[in-house]
Amino acid sequence: MAGLLIGVLGIAGLFTLRALTPAMGELNLPNALQDLLTLSYSVIIESLPFVILGIVLSILVQVWVPDAWIIRVLPQNPVLRRMAISFLGMFLPVCECGNVPLARGLVAKGFTVSESMTFLIAAPILNPITIITTHQAFGFDDGILVARLLGGFAIANLIGWIYSRHPDQESLLTSRFAAECRVVDAAAARRSNGRKSVDLFAREAGVIMPALFIGAIIAGIVQVAVPRSVLVSLGSNPLWSILAMMVLAFVISICSNVDAFFILPFAGIFLPGSIATFLILGPIIDIKMLAMMRTTFRTSTLVQLTAVVSLMAALIGLVVNFVA
Amino acid sequence: MWRNVIRWNGIILVAVTIVSSLWLAVTGQLVLYIHPRYVIFTVTMAIIGLAFVLASFAMRADPGGDDDHDHDHDHGVGSDPLAELDPTLTGQDASSPARRRAALFATLGTALTLVIAFTLIVLPPATLSSATAGQRSINSTGVGSEIQSVDDAATATDGAFSAFTVLDWASLLRQTTDTSFYAEKPASMVGFIADHPDDSDNMFYLTRFVVTCCAVDAQPVGVPVYLENWRAEFAIDDWVQVDGEFGTNPSRASTEPIVLTVDDMVPVEQPAEPYLW
Numbered sequence: 001m002a003g004l005l006i007g008v009l010g011i012a013g014l015f016t017l018r019a020l021t022p023a024m025g026e027l028n029l030p031n032a033l034q035d036l037l038t039l040s041y042s043v044i045i046e047s048l049p050f051v052i053l054g055i056v057l058s059i060l061v062q063v064w065v066p067d068a069w070i071i072r073v074l075p076q077n078p079v080l081r082r083m084a085i086s087f088l089g090m091f092l093p094v095c096e097c098g099n100v101p102l103a104r105g106l107v108a109k110g111f112t113v114s115e116s117m118t119f120l121i122a123a124p125i126l127n128p129i130t131i132i133t134t135h136q137a138f139g140f141d142d143g144i145l146v147a148r149l150l151g152g153f154a155i156a157n158l159i160g161w162i163y164s165r166h167p168d169q170e171s172l173l174t175s176r177f178a179a180e181c182r183v184v185d186a187a188a189a190r191r192s193n194g195r196k197s198v199d200l201f202a203r204e205a206g207v208i209m210p211a212l213f214i215g216a217i218i219a220g221i222v223q224v225a226v227p228r229s230v231l232v233s234l235g236s237n238p239l240w241s242i243l244a245m246m247v248l249a250f251v252i253s254i255c256s257n258v259d260a261f262f263i264l265p266f267a268g269i270f271l272p273g274s275i276a277t278f279l280i281l282g283p284i285i286d287i288k289m290l291a292m293m294r295t296t297f298r299t300s301t302l303v304q305l306t307a308v309v310s311l312m313a314a315l316i317g318l319v320v321n322f323v324a
Numbered sequence: 325m326w327r328n329v330i331r332w333n334g335i336i337l338v339a340v341t342i343v344s345s346l347w348l349a350v351t352g353q354l355v356l357y358i359h360p361r362y363v364i365f366t367v368t369m370a371i372i373g374l375a376f377v378l379a380s381f382a383m384r385a386d387p388g389g390d391d392d393h394d395h396d397h398d399h400g401v402g403s404d405p406l407a408e409l410d411p412t413l414t415g416q417d418a419s420s421p422a423r424r425r426a427a428l429f430a431t432l433g434t435a436l437t438l439v440i441a442f443t444l445i446v447l448p449p450a451t452l453s454s455a456t457a458g459q460r461s462i463n464s465t466g467v468g469s470e471i472q473s474v475d476d477a478a479t480a481t482d483g484a485f486s487a488f489t490v491l492d493w494a495s496l497l498r499q500t501t502d503t504s505f506y507a508e509k510p511a512s513m514v515g516f517i518a519d520h521p522d523d524s525d526n527m528f529y530l531t532r533f534v535v536t537c538c539a540v541d542a543q544p545v546g547v548p549v550y551l552e553n554w555r556a557e558f559a560i561d562d563w564v565q566v567d568g569e570f571g572t573n574p575s576r577a578s579t580e581p582i583v584l585t586v587d588d589m590v591p592v593e594q595p596a597e598p599y600l601w
Contacts, residue, residue: 007381035456039540041344041539048366205335208334219540224455
């Protein structure tokens with residue numbers, strides 16, 4: 001009970017502090033600094049519900065779903081299995097920041113690293129909310145929706161296949177996360193499911209939240225520092241427009257569920273292939289996601305992942321520009 | 325003490341973000357950061373998260389509980405906080421470079437996130453300013469699908485025109501520069517002042533941000549306003565209501581063909597919902 005009392009008093013103290021500070025008046029920070037903070041807070045506040053949802057789903061998978069149940073219902077053939085995993089997002093529609101804790105939970109539950117990567121890449125694109133919002137924004141015009149769905153599916157399975165050939169998949173993970181998956185905690189096994197759930201929430205929050213905070217502040221700094229006009233001026237060139245959209249996707253770190261609405265106003269300036277590249281790359285690789293994925297994968301793994309995904313997204317964009 | 329801060333850092337960051345989000349929602353200011361469609365979802369998940377935070381304190385921080393004992397077994401790495409950060413460091417010499425580096429990064433990372441969390445809880449909420457409007461280039465993109473079309477606007481009543489927002493007028497200005505279209509169509513808009521580079525002493529942009537998801541994706545839209553020597557009474561970032569009509573631009577320094585000429589302009593409070601959706 002003492003712990004609960006500390007928690008209640010701590011939360012009450014935070015509410016009191018939050019309620020009192022506006023009365024102290026404006027700080028009159030320089031505009032650029034104030035906007036940097038507003039942009040960073042926006043990323044954190046927008047991501048929080050998805051992170052919590054992702055952790056809760058991860059808890060359900062790890063603690064409450066019977067062992068090996070998910071593993072058993074998936075096909076045994078590795079290729080078919082990864083293809084099936086690509087569509088898990090249809091049943092677990094969490095945007096990309098929520099998928100990181102969920103993917104960690106799937107590895108802990110018995111997925112191979114390559115299978116978890118397939119899920120991590122495919123789920124933010126192949127999920128009902130993303131499909132509906134992309135269709136609302138673009139319909140079937142210029143093949144943008146089709147390119148996004150097929151592109152996301154193809155890249156997810158390509159990455160899964162490449163890393164399934166790796167002789168030691170565990171070496172792709174950070175040593176801390178690999179150890180967490182490897183070590184059988186005898187004390188934890190004796191605990192109730194409720195206690196396990198709370199422990200898992202605390203552990204995942206301890207890993208994901210610092211990464212989210214640091215990713216958000218870096219995204220804010222880059223957004224304040226890079227003039228948007230530089231990117232927009234490149235819009236009509238078939239190659240440069242794709243590279244500009246890749247930079248924008250990397251910087252903006254926007255949620256895949258609504259990125260189609262964000263990019264819609266750019267459709268009059270940028271070629272369709274570059275829009276498709278933005279919609280494929282953004283949910284997989286951006287500043288915030290790299291910071292969050294670093295909690296799980298080694299830096300060298302993320303460099304390889306970024307290179308392959310960027311090249312594939314650019315190639316798909318070029319094809320769409322050529323065909324559309 | 326610092327070891328405990330590092331251990332509880334994630335829960336502290338979740339708690340701070342939840343409290344901040346709930347307070348913003350209760351005071352109607354969550355829309356400064358996210359689209360209104362996400363408010364209910366955010367509040368719902370914040371309440372679920374708050375339950376987990378309180379349960380964490382109840383189960384893991386209770387002196388009578390088994391947290392300390394359990395912690396010795398967590399991840400099988402003992403009670404060494406550095407080993408908890410990176411299990412491969414277990415057993416290494418305390419003065420080894422790898423351990424010192426890990427300790428330094430852990431300390432710096434935790435300190436940085438706590439500083440950000442502190443500012444999140446104490447700084448007054450704020451909307452984006454003219455600095456971001458300029459940095460993102462006003463009207464540099466289209467204006468999305470929810471726009472006024474010239475055909476629809478041509479048959480609108482005076483009452484409808486006076487309800488048009490900065491976004492509505494900006495979308496019409498992108499579609500036509502025919503001055504006869506704008507004749508006898510009264511305009512009344514609220515926005516903030518952002519610099520117009522063509523003739524910055526006599527022109528400015530009346531500006532709003534259009535948000536699709538959160539402040540990160542805010543796109544600045546604006547209508548050019550002509551008012552001689554406007555800086556004598558107003559300043560950049562001031563929120564104002566402007567009444568007037570669109571017509572040929574009197575400024576010789578500007579290439580902007582049509583501007584809003586001012587009949588009346590008064591300072592106003594920043595709207596409760598400063599962004600357009």
